[in-house]
Amino acid sequence: MSPTNRTVVVTGIGATTPLGGDVASTWEGLIAGRSGVKPLEQDWAADQAVRIAAPVAVDPSEVIPRPQARRLDRSAQFALIAAKEAWADAGFTAKAGDDPAVDPDRLGAVIASGIGGVTTLLDQYDVLKEKGVRRVSPHTVPMLMPNGPSANVGLAVGARAGVHTPVSACASGAEAIGYGIEMIRTGRADVVVAGGTEAAIHPLPIAAFGNMMAMSKNNDDPQGASRPYDVARDGFVLGEGSGVVVLESAEHAAKRGARVYAEAVGQGISADAHDIVQPEPEGRGISHALQNLMDRTDLDAAEIVHVNAHATSTPAGDVAELKALRKVFGDDVDHMAVSATKSMTGHLLGGAGGVETVATVLALYHRLAPPTINVENLDPEAEAAADVVRGEARKLPVDGRIAALNDSFGFGGHNVVLAFRTV
Numbered sequence: 001m002s003p004t005n006r007t008v009v010v011t012g013i014g015a016t017t018p019l020g021g022d023v024a025s026t027w028e029g030l031i032a033g034r035s036g037v038k039p040l041e042q043d044w045a046a047d048q049a050v051r052i053a054a055p056v057a058v059d060p061s062e063v064i065p066r067p068q069a070r071r072l073d074r075s076a077q078f079a080l081i082a083a084k085e086a087w088a089d090a091g092f093t094a095k096a097g098d099d100p101a102v103d104p105d106r107l108g109a110v111i112a113s114g115i116g117g118v119t120t121l122l123d124q125y126d127v128l129k130e131k132g133v134r135r136v137s138p139h140t141v142p143m144l145m146p147n148g149p150s151a152n153v154g155l156a157v158g159a160r161a162g163v164h165t166p167v168s169a170c171a172s173g174a175e176a177i178g179y180g181i182e183m184i185r186t187g188r189a190d191v192v193v194a195g196g197t198e199a200a201i202h203p204l205p206i207a208a209f210g211n212m213m214a215m216s217k218n219n220d221d222p223q224g225a226s227r228p229y230d231v232a233r234d235g236f237v238l239g240e241g242s243g244v245v246v247l248e249s250a251e252h253a254a255k256r257g258a259r260v261y262a263e264a265v266g267q268g269i270s271a272d273a274h275d276i277v278q279p280e281p282e283g284r285g286i287s288h289a290l291q292n293l294m295d296r297t298d299l300d301a302a303e304i305v306h307v308n309a310h311a312t313s314t315p316a317g318d319v320a321e322l323k324a325l326r327k328v329f330g331d332d333v334d335h336m337a338v339s340a341t342k343s344m345t346g347h348l349l350g351g352a353g354g355v356e357t358v359a360t361v362l363a364l365y366h367r368l369a370p371p372t373i374n375v376e377n378l379d380p381e382a383e384a385a386a387d388v389v390r391g392e393a394r395k396l397p398v399d400g401r402i403a404a405l406n407d408s409f410g411f412g413g414h415n416v417v418l419a420f421r422t423v
Contacts, residue, residue, distance in 0.1 A: 008184045008264040009423065011253050012090025012246030013358045014082040014195075018239050018345050021058025022085055026355070027362050030370040031393045035223035035344050037237050044203040050210040052222040053201045054239035054346030071139045072152060073117035074199035078242035078351070079149035080156060083111070083193050087157055090246040091258050096158035101256045106190040108161040109154035110180045111197060111244070112172035114350025114410065116146030119202050149197045153244075161189040169410030170310075172196055173243065173353025174418050178267030180247045181418075185266075190252040195244030195354030206238065212277070216313065226347075227374035228311035228318050228340035229382040236312040239346025243354030245361065262361045265403065265419040268293025272413030279317045279409065283324030286407070289415040290328040299403060299419050301332040305396050306369050306404035307386075308360040311340035312347050321407060322385035337394050338386045339363070340372040353408040357418060360406040364422050367396040 015022065018036025019029030029036065036054045045051045060077035061069060069077055096104035120143040127135050142148055147165035154163035162183065166175040173196020180194030209215045216235040218225035226237040247264055270292060272285035279285075293299065307325065311318050318340075325333050341359050348355055363369050375390045382388060396402060403421040 006185050007250040008181050008247055009250050009253050010245050010261040010264055010361050010420070011248045011258045012086040013261065013361060014085030014089060015241065015243045015355055015358050016056050016058060016078050016081045017241040017355055018054035018057055021063070023358060025057065030341055030344060030359055031368065033344065033371045033373045033392065035373060036239065037222045037225055037346055039222055048203065048206055048210065049217055050206050050215045051219045052225055052237060054237055055201055056241045071143065073120040073143040073148055075113050075117060075197045076149040076152045078199060078240070079111050079153055079197035079244065082195060082242040082244040083153040083156060086193065086244045086246045095156065102191050104158045104160040106161055107157065107159045108163065108180065108183050108189040108192040109150055109157060109159040110164045110166070110176040110192060110194040111150035111153050112166045112176035112350050113146050113149055113197050114167065114169045114172045115198060115200050117144035117148055118200050118205060120144045122202060122204055153193055157193055159193065168414040169412055170347070170349050170352055171408040171410035171414035171416045172350035174357065174406060174408035174416040177245060177353060177357055177418055178269065178416055181264050181267060184247055184249050190249050192247045193244060194247055195242060196351040197242035197354065198349040198351035199240045200349060201238060201240050209238065214314065224374045226313045226343045228313045228343050228372055229379050229388055230375045231377045231379050233313045233315060233318065235314055236342065237346040239348045240351070241348055241355060242351050243356070243358040245357055260423050261365045262420040263423050265299050265421050266293060266297040268296065268417040270415045272415065274413055277411050279320050281316060281320055283320035283327065285413055285415050286321055286324035286409065287327045289417045290324060293417050293419055297419060301329050303401060303403040303421065304336055304405060305402045306363050307336050307338045308356045308363070308404065308406045309338050309340050310407040310409045312342055319379060319381045319385065322382055326385045333386050336387065337369040337389045337396065339370045339389045341370055343373045353406065353416065356406050360404050361420055363396065364402060364404050364420055367398055369394045369396055
């Protein structure tokens with residue numbers, strides 16, 4: 001099939017997060033303004049400066065059979081759970097080839113992870129040191145590979161058009177979804193399973209992030225620790241989980257009578273070229289990504305009524321993002337309801353873009369923007385730059401087509417903005 005510029009839609013969504021083991025419970029938690037952050041109860045946490053995190057609400061051991069789980073890193077387990085939910089939600093009853101509704105040669109999978117199988121790598125190194133060579137699992141390499149989650153999802157659904165793994169730190173999940181959109185738009189595939197996953201709640205990542213002063217040390221108030229835009233914000237809270245969507249060409253979806261959640265309008269991408277960890281303080285790279293999105297799509301700023309912000313609860317990053325929105329959209333920002341859902345889920349690193357895409361799509365579908373919790377004293381710079389949804393969920397306009405953005409940024413200066421629109 002020759003390259004085209006086909007319309008792409010979202011027909012399935014799946015998630016396992018700190019708020020719930022599926023989409024319904026996660027969405028309920030987001031709208032209710034419930035925090036998934038908890039004290040770390042593992043023995044190793046006692047010596048850590050950071051002793052809080054946001055683990056998944058439903059452990060994968062309750063969902064995946066033990067023999068299969070032993071061959072999968074925790075990040076791949078999350079991805080498989082979310083992908084299977086999204087696949088079924090899209091109306092597919094079996095893997096491609098067995099389900100006549102999808103051709104395996106026209107099906108892709110793009111699942112990202114910022115860190116990959118870090119828990120497998122570190123745990124198996126401990127096994128090597130403590131128990132010897134012969135006790136190291138023969139499954140270690142396919143478990144620790146960053147492409148392990150994507151490969152396992154591709155195997156589960158029977159994808160043969162391409163299986164890919166973007167790795168762009170905390171922008172990885174969004175970049176995967178943008179890659180999936182382009183696979184369909186340019187004619188490489190009719191259907192793509194795309195999203196992000198992460199499982200990094202482990203002593204080494206916790207210690208490393210803590211020592212670089214990136215994470216909140218508000219151990220005495222776990223549920224209030226992630227506080228984007230608050231003057232007392234002191235860093236992100238590490239979360240885990242996965243969010244996955246089924247993307248499909250509008251023509252393919254219509255042919256099989258699929259329900260459509262939203263149109264996937266497109267993506268904007270840029271890089272800061274500023275610092276390996278610090279965001280460019282004026283948000284210039286973010287502005288370029290936003291402008292790139294507007295230049296590459298037919299999106300009108302007047303349509304955009306909601307933004308699921310990256311907003312990790314760091315002093316530098318939160319306001320830079322809002323400044324970029326104001327720089328690109330001017331007064332149009334005044335009618336954009338900005339939500340920072342990491343206040344509830346924590347920061348899922350490479351999984352964030354996937355989970356927050358699910359939240360963004362549902363916000364449009366239900367015309368309801370989740371709140372940003374824990375904002376007791378709104379930063380004056382944030383208040384001047386944008387309209388942050390606080391306290392409780394906010395209704396979005398009920399008439400006409402509306403659009404929403406999902407922002408994701410990562411160490412290394414990666415910037416990805418995704419846009420979705422009602423149909």
